[in-house]
Amino acid sequence: MYIMEQRTEIAELGEFGLIEHLTKNFETHNASTVMGVGDDAAVLDHFGKQTVVTTDLLIEGIHFDLMYTPLKHLGYKAVMVNLSDVYAMNATPTQITMSIAISNRFSLEALDEFYEGVFIACEKHGVDLVGGDTSSSNKGFIISVTAIGEANADKIVKRSTAAKGDLICVTGDLGGAFLGLTLMEREKKIYLENPQLQPDLENEDYIVGRLLKPEARKDMIEFFEKNDILPSAMMDVSDGISSEVLHLCRQSNLGCVIYEEKIPVSEASRKAAYKFGLDPTVCALNGGEDYELIFTLKQEDHDKITLNEEISVIGYMTDITDGCKLLTKGGNRFDITAQGWNAFQK
Amino acid sequence: MYIMEQRTEIAELGEFGLIEHLTKNFETHNASTVMGVGDDAAVLDHFGKQTVVTTDLLIEGIHFDLMYTPLKHLGYKAVMVNLSDVYAMNATPTQITMSIAISNRFSLEALDEFYEGVFIACEKHGVDLVGGDTSSSNKGFIISVTAIGEANADKIVKRSTAAKGDLICVTGDLGGAFLGLTLMEREKKIYLENPQLQPDLENEDYIVGRLLKPEARKDMIEFFEKNDILPSAMMDVSDGISSEVLHLCRQSNLGCVIYEEKIPVSEASRKAAYKFGLDPTVCALNGGEDYELIFTLKQEDHDKITLNEEISVIGYMTDITDGCKLLTKGGNRFDITAQGWNAFQK
Structure with a gap:
């Protein structure tokens, strides 16, 4: 203010x-x-x-x-x-x-x-x-x-055109905007209870920036163009990847496997999550507003993206009968459910 | 309700x-x-x-x-x-x-x-x-x-391309939606003061319809196409013609003369205006939401519209130094001022 x-x-x-x-x-x-x-x-x-x-x-x-x-x-x-x-x-x-x-x-x-x-x-x-x-x-x-x-x-790349075996990729890192929101809501609460206290943003520039100043990934579209890459399906990450990946699966009539260890989370987000007592993976899966891109890619195009550090391969598309699964670091297999932001259930 | x-x-x-x-x-x-x-x-x-x-x-x-x-x-x-x-x-x-x-x-x-x-x-x-x-x-x-x-x-017809001497035309009739609004506001007030009273819409179907169910003038665009008519400037009537005609003048760098007696007002609107103690011309000039079209036309195209009863010629464009004038039935000459709906002055 x-x-x-x-x-x-x-x-x-x-x-x-x-x-x-x-x-x-x-x-x-x-x-x-x-x-x-x-x-x-x-x-x-x-x-x-x-x-x-x-x-x-x-x-x-x-x-x-x-x-x-x-x-x-x-x-x-x-x-x-x-x-x-x-x-x-x-x-x-x-x-x-x-x-x-x-x-x-x-x-x-x-x-x-x-x-x-x-x-x-x-x-x-x-x-x-x-x-x-x-x-x-x-x-x-x-x-x-x-x-x-x-x-x-x-x-033009739709959501509905992924194929079985395609790699699932995301740009940038995830969960930062949600952690920025968590921080701001915490500071707001403190301020409302005690207006004398100054906000303590504790060098949390990165997650605050992710919340307040998201950057649409024009650079990625340019990278695709320059490197002759055409994703097989794509959407932006506004509600959290667990929600988005379910959209891609549903609209393409497929299932998927996502590897927890492959989900990109920044060091700043990871630290913030631990400080708030949150699981970084849950923040990345279910936190919204990162405005990254999630896309699928034919396996033979994998070489075209390996040198781009802004792209992470987090899983692959499977048959619809295999469901949508998260493989955790501990080796467990969970169904992915959309925990994304639902405007009508507040 | x-x-x-x-x-x-x-x-x-x-x-x-x-x-x-x-x-x-x-x-x-x-x-x-x-x-x-x-x-x-x-x-x-x-x-x-x-x-x-x-x-x-x-x-x-x-x-x-x-x-x-x-x-x-x-x-x-x-x-x-x-x-x-x-x-x-x-x-x-x-x-x-x-x-x-x-x-x-x-x-x-x-x-x-x-x-x-x-x-x-x-x-x-x-x-x-x-x-x-x-x-x-x-x-x-x-x-x-x-x-x-x-x-x-x-x-494509813009607002800025009218020429001096062009006829100013409007479709349909004006002021009806404003009178419908006046009626509904009156009935609302009566209802709030005495919820037992049933609304008295007194056969005011026409003005109520003008308010609640406006019809965009697709038929006019089709008429233009069929009769090889290209207005020199055009806009829709959402804020009242006094406001709209000033837009046409300002954007075309011209003045205008509007004849009060030529402004089309339906018999139903005229009756309703008198009943509410309002001047029908003022309702037509300043009432909004009629969603008719106001357009200018080269004089040589006049013959193309004379048979269409849905179009009224209400004036013509003049030099900018002549100002924007309303010529009343009584022979007086007034400056037209925008009394149209202003969302920020309520």
Whole structure:
């Protein structure tokens, strides 16, 4: 939480003044963006390429907590989670629309912070902001983002096309965002009980960064392109890999084996997990919001990824009758169940 | 308000079960829909056509009141207001994404009602539901819709391309939705003060229908196509024509003259206005949510529209130095000011 030095009421600008104000620094980068903000709809041209579309609705108190989420990070993350879905199709994001609803507790300066994060995310990924909607809410901050991307038809990777024997791979490391959330929730609780105490983030930059500033894996899509790799199936890791791997199995009509010892967990996450009395593997399997990619790969392509330290092979696809299994370090075999984030069971 | 006979808790299905349940009746119609719901993103193919994208965020208590809005109508309207923006580009809507967030006061049966309205709207306009997101909210119903459409590049009509001397035309009639809202708000107030009293809608079907079941003007886009008409500028009427005509003038760098006597108001709306002690012209100018089209047309095209009773010529574009003027029935000349709905000044 921080203090705003200046406070301009949103009502002073009116809706259209506000949209102009918020979008004035956004320039378009993509040849496919024929027209952006300022008409009934944006106009895109995707001559000969396929378009992918994905959308997310983020609600204060459900998907984020402004008590420990700086608005700039929130803007950045709101874009990033949608770009992650586009990359998960092996496509390149080209445009987003951003709609927000806010109560009058937010000033123009607060909104500017939010849009600064949106701007940085768009710039970093070469994405054009082409539309949106701003309105008021009775309570809380509501964000809706739609991302559009493009790819050649033969490059798009679905969830449903894995084959038996394919390797299961994940990028980066897992569980960090969940551990960052655990830390922030702990500090929030302490602060609410005793506002005099300063937050103790104990050099936990890594897990806090994983929570507040996730990075969609554009680099991986570029690596695939450069090395002539086409995953057989792919999705992004937003709910935790136990949930995601079950999606891949169900949609591809297969089973799988995952090796616990192969699941990538960073040293920082492992330490944090032990400090909080949590099992690092459980955090990696069931913690959400890592925004890594999970994909399957034909075995003959294994050589193409071995030198990339950002990719871990964690298992392989099996027959549907073999079920979805986790092989633990101790040699036990468990059924994988989705413990991922379920918005309706809070 | 009505009573649900059955109540299934949303949590019983889980998020993915819920999405499957809600979208199971939706089939895809458009050749451009390569893949719909069920992956990280939908896949569209717009070979050689331009794509238009528009999005809207609708929030309970701000944009709609569930006390007098049946959920089925709400679903229908949520789609319709977005399709209206696509038609306002002279484009054909092809896909939508629909994201919703709901609190646990809504049952599955309530959501089914909502999606039934979404389904009917999609079927009627040949639009495919290709994605979305469902999550929970702490309070209230939140809806985010993104609509995608396509058009040949030379057929897309912007707001900024009107020319001096062009005729200003509107479709249908205006002010009805605002009068419907006025009636419903009055009835709500009476009900809250005395719940024993039954609502008295006094044969006001027309204005109530204008509010609860707006119809995006697909027929007009088809009429333009059939009669080789290309408006010089166009937008949809969501905030009231005084606001919309100012947008057209500002974005085209022009002024305008509007004739009060030419503004189309239905007999039902006129009667309702008098009953509520309101000026029908003010309702037509400043009332929102009619979802008609306002467009400009070269004078030489006038003959092409004269036989269409759904189109009224209400004025013409002038030089920017002449300002934006309303010529009243009494012969007075007023500056047009935007009194349209401003979400931030409630």
